[in-house]
Amino acid sequence: MTAAAELYEPKLGALPTLTGTPTHYCAGCEHGTLTRLIAKAIDELGVRERTVMVSSVGCSVLAHEYLNVDAVQAPHGRAPAVMAGIKRVRPDLLTFAVQGDGDAVSIGLLELLNAANRGEPITVFLVNNAIYGMTGGQMAPTTPSGMVTTTTPAGRDPVTTGPPIDATRLVAAFESPAYVKRVFLPILPTPSPRVFNARGALEGAKAVRHAFEVQQRGGFAFVEFVSTCSVNWKLGILEAKRYAAEVLRPLFPPGLYRDRFAVEGR
Amino acid sequence: MTSETIVAGHGGQGVLELANWLAYFHLLRGRHVAYTPSYGPETRGGKVKCYVVASEDPIDSPIVEAPDLLIAMNLPSMDYVPLLRPGGTLLVNSSLVRDGPGRTDVTVERVPAVELASGLGRYVPEGGRDPSIAANSVMLGAALGLAREGPARTRATVEEVFRHYLTDRKAAYLPLNLNAVDAGFAFVVRSLLPA
Amino acid sequence: MSDVREFLKGNEALAYGALRTGLNAYFAYPITPSSEIPETLATEFARSTFPDFRTFLQAASELEAINMVIGAAATGAKAMTATSGPGFSLKQEGLSYAAGMELPLLVVDVNRAGPGLGNLGPEQTDYFQATRGGGHGGYPTLVLAPSSVPEMASFPALGFDLAFAYRTPVILLADAFLGQLKEDLVFPDVPSPSYDVAWAATGARGEARHVLSSLHLELADQSRHSRHLLDKRTRIAQREQRAEEVGTEDAEIVFVAYGICARLARRAVRILRSRSIRAGLLRPITLAPFPERRVRQLIEQGRRKFLVVELNAGQMVDDVRLAAGGAANVELLGEMGGLLPSSLDLVRAAEAMAR
Ligand SMILES: Cc1ncc(C[n+]2csc(CCOP(=O)(O)OP(=O)(O)O)c2C)c(N)n1
Ligand code: SF4
Numbered sequence: 079m080t081a082a083a084e085l086y087e088p089k090l091g092a093l094p095t096l097t098g099t100p101t102h103y104c105a106g107c108e109h110g111t112l113t114r115l116i117a118k119a120i121d122e123l124g125v126r127e128r129t130v131m132v133s134s135v136g137c138s139v140l141a142h143e144y145l146n147v148d149a150v151q152a153p154h155g156r157a158p159a160v161m162a163g164i165k166r167v168r169p170d171l172l173t174f175a176v177q178g179d180g181d182a183v184s185i186g187l188l189e190l191l192n193a194a195n196r197g198e199p200i201t202v203f204l205v206n207n208a209i210y211g212m213t214g215g216q217m218a219p220t221t222p223s224g225m226v227t228t229t230t231p232a233g234r235d236p237v238t239t240g241p242p243i244d245a246t247r248l249v250a251a252f253e254s255p256a257y258v259k260r261v262f263l264p265i266l267p268t269p270s271p272r273v274f275n276a277r278g279a280l281e282g283a284k285a286v287r288h289a290f291e292v293q294q295r296g297g298f299a300f301v302e303f304v305s306t307c308s309v310n311w312k313l314g315i316l317e318a319k320r321y322a323a324e325v326l327r328p329l330f331p332p333g334l335y336r337d338r339f340a341v342e343g344r
Numbered sequence: 345m346t347s348e349t350i351v352a353g354h355g356g357q358g359v360l361e362l363a364n365w366l367a368y369f370h371l372l373r374g375r376h377v378a379y380t381p382s383y384g385p386e387t388r389g390g391k392v393k394c395y396v397v398a399s400e401d402p403i404d405s406p407i408v409e410a411p412d413l414l415i416a417m418n419l420p421s422m423d424y425v426p427l428l429r430p431g432g433t434l435l436v437n438s439s440l441v442r443d444g445p446g447r448t449d450v451t452v453e454r455v456p457a458v459e460l461a462s463g464l465g466r467y468v469p470e471g472g473r474d475p476s477i478a479a480n481s482v483m484l485g486a487a488l489g490l491a492r493e494g495p496a497r498t499r500a501t502v503e504e505v506f507r508h509y510l511t512d513r514k515a516a517y518l519p520l521n522l523n524a525v526d527a528g529f530a531f532v533v534r535s536l537l538p539a
Numbered sequence: 540m541s542d543v544r545e546f547l548k549g550n551e552a553l554a555y556g557a558l559r560t561g562l563n564a565y566f567a568y569p570i571t572p573s574s575e576i577p578e579t580l581a582t583e584f585a586r587s588t589f590p591d592f593r594t595f596l597q598a599a600s601e602l603e604a605i606n607m608v609i610g611a612a613a614t615g616a617k618a619m620t621a622t623s624g625p626g627f628s629l630k631q632e633g634l635s636y637a638a639g640m641e642l643p644l645l646v647v648d649v650n651r652a653g654p655g656l657g658n659l660g661p662e663q664t665d666y667f668q669a670t671r672g673g674g675h676g677g678y679p680t681l682v683l684a685p686s687s688v689p690e691m692a693s694f695p696a697l698g699f700d701l702a703f704a705y706r707t708p709v710i711l712l713a714d715a716f717l718g719q720l721k722e723d724l725v726f727p728d729v730p731s732p733s734y735d736v737a738w739a740a741t742g743a744r745g746e747a748r749h750v751l752s753s754l755h756l757e758l759a760d761q762s763r764h765s766r767h768l769l770d771k772r773t774r775i776a777q778r779e780q781r782a783e784e785v786g787t788e789d790a791e792i793v794f795v796a797y798g799i800c801a802r803l804a805r806r807a808v809r810i811l812r813s814r815s816i817r818a819g820l821l822r823p824i825t826l827a828p829f830p831e832r833r834v835r836q837l838i839e840q841g842r843r844k845f846l847v848v849e850l851n852a853g854q855m856v857d858d859v860r861l862a863a864g865g866a867a868n869v870e871l872l873g874e875m876g877g878l879l880p881s882s883l884d885l886v887r888a889a890e891a892m893a894r
């Protein structure tokens with residue numbers, strides 16, 4: 079919890095769409111990265127005054143304390159339904175939610191997939207950290223087989239709990255979504271101790287922007303961010319990044335799974 | 345004055361329509377009306393039983409417990425005869441029910457609704473259904489005959505009822521149903537004449 | 540339009556009543572015996588007859604539906620959903636969140652019979668769930684009970700008025716009988732009201748943000764918010780108790796009944812008076828707040844016998860007994876399973892009590 083932690087300090091910096099409130103995210107957590115990427119995209123698009131974010135339940139539950147926009151709280155898993163309700167009466171607004179894997183893929187799978195199938199013009203950012211972060215490290219639907227969590231002390235057994243669910247491919251199985259993308263968000267150590275590979279964050283920044291543009295053009299946009307939760311994985315921050323690269327990245331391959339409006343170019 | 349009616353029969357006999365038309369007839373005559381279609385536990389096994397209450401005054405309860413009139417479209421409907429108010433009337437579809445009411449304090453009108461409707465084939469639209477489907481309108485006509493509101497006024501109101509409900513594809517059946525009402529009305533009025 | 544006498548099912552009348560008061564959005568999952576509500580609204584939505592009616596959507600579940608209503612209501616829209624018992628259970632989560640976030644919205648429950656799937660007949664067994672608040676955490680409840688088709692038509696307007704006045708969900712608790720019953724009615728020709736929605740989340744202008752959240756991690760914050768909700772409940776209880784009365788001035792026995800049971804009780808009152816028993820009826824229009832003040836006043840005025848008629852094993856009777864505080868004889872006539880007591884059952888029970 080030293081050098082790398084400083085890269086993920088709780089202060090997100092100064093942007094109009096950031097309130098400046100210090101975050102509660104753990105050091106090294108991609109929730110913090112994503113919050114900043116979202117603020118930046120909203121500023122760049124100049125849509126802050128038309129944005130209503132929906133707070134989901136998970137470590138992102140307080141995101142509205144950090145993002146300087148209007149906000150509505152959704153019950154655990156229901157954010158896509160709340161967003162659909164907002165957009166159905168106010169298509170002029172921009173709405174998004176940051177959902178955890180438990181929120182979106184377990185308790186809220188019905189809401190996610192039905193919103194996707196209807197092609198609701200909303201934006202879902204999924205933080206897939208393969209675990210229930212907020213509640214202290216229980217198994218998530220995305221937990222890799224064999225991974226030890228507080229509710230799978232002998233490692234996740236796919237025979238009794240099923241294999242991990244690939245949310246991106248599930249969403250992409252429907253015809254209606256306009257933009258489906260998976261980004262590997264963690265920075266990665268390089269051979270040089272003070273140099274980190276931050277390609278994920280750069281890709282993530284573009285994906286957030288694209289997801290908003292797609293919504294503005296009336297499409298359903300879904301971006302999954304493969305992330306870490308060093309605290310609940312019980313690993314050091316950098317170890318967690320490496321684990322994510324070695325175990326999660328092959329399981330949840332990054333890539334563009336749908337781009338109906340060709341926002342990423344041909 | 346409040347009139348309370350039970351209309352009973354089985355699915356496919358147009359019982360719900362008949363009860364609804366009867367209620368709407370009273371509405372058009374300026375009365376308060378309440379119509380309860382079969383609901384919940386009553387609807388098992390294809391049994392249909394509806395309540396129609398019509399009154400000059402606001403209606404306290406829409407539930408008919410002691411009807412002035414029972415329109416019995418089939419044999420199982422005769423189960424409700426004991427509910428009839430003393431002095432009430434049983435209007436029975438004699439095409440399907442031969443039994444008597446088993447009580448002497450009610451008036452019985454037997455109307456061969458299926459036979460009367462079957463004779464109206466000429467009013468069925470090209471390639472349309474069997475005229476016997478209008479047996480419910482025959483019974484409506486009979487019930488209105490008993491109400492003695494005068495043939496001309498009754499007919500004008502019935503026409504209005506049908507124009508309200510027989511729309512789109514059903515409009516082609518307006519002549520059949522009107523003539524069926526006339527047939528039922530005439531049948532009852534004739535039988536009411538002193539012999 | 541004001542002189543046109545309509546002839547509609549309770550469910551249809553409710554749908555039109557909502558449209559006439561400017562309904563903006565309807566989201567629901569179909570369930571008998573409430574289905575005529577979405578069917579009527581879908582038809583009118585397709586016809587675009589009501590310009591305020593911006594959205595009709597069949598949701599994938601009652602959970603999805605109530606959360607869509609939450610989203611729409613959060614923008615200040617007049618949003619509604621309708622269901623029956625099994626779906627009402629699923630909506631409790633959303634109701635708790637909506638009450639916690641202080642969102643005005645309308646939930647209709649056309650009460651059917653039995654726990655689990657039960658049957659499609661009428662019951663009043665959702666009384667506790669509606670009036671106590673079936674969701675978690677403790678929040679104010681406002682429950683209206685129509686007793687006729689004209690009231691099915693007019694209560695959406697009353698419901699939205701109250702929901703926006705107090706910024707809280709309002710439940711319209713009907714029963715399967717009222718949903719299916721057809722009666723004549725005249726829609727009042729009143730313009731649809733517009734409410735103050737300065738609190739709505741429609742985008743932050745300048746520094747003024749609208750954050751609608753039920754999360755208060757600081758204990759003191761939550762305590763303040765809970766106290767605020769409690770104050771709201773008290774205000775509602777003081778100002779909004781509503782009831783209709785028939786013959787209570789001189790009654791030796793007072794029926795207490797709502798919904799379809801109140802109709803039976805009206806008839807029973809008439810029969811009993813024809814038999815020289817002075818019966819009366821107290822019909823709660825608001826089940827929450829329960830019109831306990833009227834019960835107490837009636838007792839002060841000398842009424843000592845109350846016969847509660849309801850389609851359950853005894854729920855509202857608790858509220859009558861609480862209000863009476865032991866100062867009156869309060870008895871229950873309950874029926875269940877989709878069956879109704881007969882007015883003669885009521886008459887006999889009242890006669891036995893009057894003796
Ligand atoms: C109905 C309900 N059930 C359970 C919870 C407890 N709970 C809160 S967050 C959460 C899971 C969080 O995991 P995830 O969605 O993956 O988000 P993360 O914290 O990992 O970002 C659970 C089970 C709740 N708030 N509501
Ligand atoms: S618990 Fe895990 S997911 Fe939550 S903030 Fe900490 S590191 Fe991030």
Ligand SMILES: [Mg+2]
Pocket residue numbers: 136178179180205206207208209210211218
């Ligand atoms: Mg998680």
